[in-house]
């Protein structure tokens with residue numbers, strides 16, 4: 564255990580997960596996010612796996628209840644009603660037996676399943692193989708959906724059709740693509756988020772008009788993947804999403820072996836090869852990071868955001884790329900109280916307190932640290948991890964942090980931040 568770690572913090576992190584438990588699933592935080600969110604829950608499951616593998620399985624099992632017949636795992640599962648969030652089930656108008664949203668989120672599920680499985684086996688749980696096999700089927704169906712629905716031309720990159728799918732809602736990466744999306748909506752916008760969190764730390768009203776325009780468009784397409792693909796006024800072949808999918812696919816390959824499912828292992832290996840090839844082609848040596856591609860304009864998305872470093876979890880860089888990525892990341896973190904800022908601090912779009920336009924996110928740091936270590940940049944990985952832990956020890960388990968001051972921002976008592984603490988604090 565890292566000697567910096569305060570023992571009371573682990574207890575506090577577990578208490579947050581207990582407090583945000585709504586019956587086998589964990590809400591991200593009270594009031595602001597009162598349902599089960601897809602990638603939040605997957606990170607939380609990994610957090611639970613450090614001390615309670617049974618509860619970790621439960622988190623994934625409850626998320627899988629929301630999976631659609633076509634394989635998509637939606638970004639929100641509305642298990643129980645709440646009037647503190649917009650847009651609720653009535654706006655989405657989907658048809659699953661449990662109300663859900665109609666878009667998805669980064670497929671951390673497969674990464675989580677491998678870790679939960681390994682923790683359960685290590686704990687000697689007799690139900691591990693059976694529970695893992697059932698969840699593996701859900702994960703495999705979801706990965707097939709990703710490749711069919713979101714990479715129909717087999718480019719090796721999967722696309723997002725809504726900024727909310729990326730998890731990085733108002734990132735500068737979407738500014739140009741989103742500016743082409745009309746602000747008209749058929750749904751009346753009744754924001755609730757700014758009643759819970761200072762509006763200066765949240766997306767702007769004009770962002771919401773466009774977010775909801777996209778929801779209206781896809782609802783009117785009957786939530787049919789092919790019709791949505793054709794109608795989408797926003798379509799980005801995205802490197803953060805593809806990297807998470809590729810890494811999760813690799814974790815499922817390992818699981819297929821552990822679960823003795825050789826045919827599935829072969830299918831998943833082919834998926835992984837396709838995705839890592841697609842990602843490798845998105846490296847830009849002049850920018851020293853990876854870039855997404857706007858499929859409507861055909862242009863690269865050059866805005867400097869954290870997404871450019873996340874592919875390190877999936878791709879093995881050559882020595883020149885490794886050195887370049889390490890140097891670039893160090894430049895972003897230079898003069899920050901703690902990195903990694905979600906937008907480069909030297910960019911004109913940098914806003915250190917506004918959601919995905921600058922703040923540090925613990926789960927992104929967790930991914931970036933994993934990617935650095937995968938690429939032999941262990942010292943930098945440790946720096947990122949220690950910086951993240953330091954932020955939490957000073958400011959608590961906040962949703963995000965101002966990299967220039969270390970101040971905690973957004974919602975407090977945040978589940979995935981607590982989960983990140985439980986995982987990162989075990990590393991030395």
Ligand code: DGY
Pocket residue numbers: 638649727732756
């Ligand atoms: C929100 O409502 O802020 C979410 O990020 C959308 O999933």
